[in-house]
Amino acid sequence: MPRTFAxxxxxxxxxxxxxxxxxxLRLPTQxxxxxxxxxxxxxxxxxxxxxxxxxxxxxxxxxTGLVFPYNWLIESGFIPPPNFGNPKLVTMSWGxxxxxxxxxxxxxxxxxxxILTPTPAVMELIPTNWxxxxxxxxxxxxxxxTSRDKGPALADFLNKCSVxxxxxxxxxxxxxxxxxxxxxxxxxxxxxxxxxxxxxxxxLECLGCELNPMLGLTADSxxxxxxxxxxxxELIWSGKR
Numbered sequence: 001m002p003r004t005f006a007x008x009x010x011x012x013x014x015x016x017x018x019x020x021x022x023x024x025l026r027l028p029t030q031x032x033x034x035x036x037x038x039x040x041x042x043x044x045x046x047x048x049x050x051x052x053x054x055x056x057x058x059x060x061x062x063x064t065g066l067v068f069p070y071n072w073l074i075e076s077g078f079i080p081p082p083n084f085g086n087p088k089l090v091t092m093s094w095g096x097x098x099x100x101x102x103x104x105x106x107x108x109x110x111x112x113x114x115i116l117t118p119t120p121a122v123m124e125l126i127p128t129n130w131x132x133x134x135x136x137x138x139x140x141x142x143x144x145x146t147s148r149d150k151g152p153a154l155a156d157f158l159n160k161c162s163v164x165x166x167x168x169x170x171x172x173x174x175x176x177x178x179x180x181x182x183x184x185x186x187x188x189x190x191x192x193x194x195x196x197x198x199x200x201x202x203x204l205e206c207l208g209c210e211l212n213p214m215l216g217l218t219a220d221s222x223x224x225x226x227x228x229x230x231x232x233x234e235l236i237w238s239g240k241r
Contacts, residue, residue, distance in 0.1 A: 049075075053148050055207065056132045057200065057226060057233055058091070058139040059219045064200040065093030065124075067132050068154075076151025079159050080125075081170050081182050087127030091135070091179075094123045094161060094199035096190040100177050118189035122173055123161050123199075126181030133237045135179075141237035142226065146207045154206040161199070163187050197222045204231070 056067040070090045074080065097120040098105045105111050113119065128135050132143075162170035162184040171185040188194070193214065201213040201222055209231040216222035226233040 049148060051148055052145045053151075055144055055146055057142045057144070057204070057223075058132070058136055059142075059223055060139055060239070062219055063093065063095070064197050064219050064222055065091055066200060066203055067091045070127065072148065072151055073155055073158070076155040077159070078155035079164070079168060079170060081172050081184060084125070084182070085127055088129045089127070089132065091126040091128065091181075092123065092158070092203075093196060094186065095121060095196040097122050097173070097183075100124060100183055101174075102177075114190070115192045118191045121186035121188060121190040122183040123158070123170075123186050124176050124181060124183045126176050126179040128179065137237075138239050139237070140223070140235065140239040142223075142233040142235050144207070144209075144231070144233045150207045154203060157203060157206050161186055161188065193217055201225075209233075 053069050053072050055069075058065050058067060067089050070087050073090065096105070096114050098110065098114060100122050105114055132141055159170075163186070165171055173183045173185050176182055190196075195217055197216050197219055198213045201211045201216045204226060205211055205213075209226065211222070211225045211231070216225055225231065227235070
């Protein structure tokens, strides 16, 4: 009987998550207080630079992320964590806090808790000065040329994904799961259907891509949308050597 009750409770929770998908799928983009961070004097006006920038999407069998030129994000208004440096590129992704921890999610029951109930999340930032294919040779990698003027919309979305301190800086939770980056405390909760690939889809939408996040819950389903017209992300690395 206890097992039956537990199964029914899990089924009910899952059903509720699906029913709420239409209103809870996307990460909220509500207005947040203006940050108190000073704008760098070294920021160059966007009209003095190339009109387009190259961005990358990376994926394994389950998870997706994005790689951006770091200076482009900064000039567009992205607020970095303290002491992040000035790398050439930054790899970014979002997901459940436990999944990004050294210990991982662990037990089956914790996995069920993670996917069926709202749980804490982090946004991971990893700086790099190497080519994307050299940093992540085992990932599938796509690239897309996007208009530079899409930067402010992307920066605004990314800024609203993290919790900030009294000075307007994002709060660092711990070091990144790999590389020499950080994980930021997310302002939003993780649960199905609001998963890592939905975050990636929303970021791509900021760049002008036409996607349906509800149809991109898995890595492969998001990839199919990203590759199709009018998005046309180009596969440049298959993840195999």
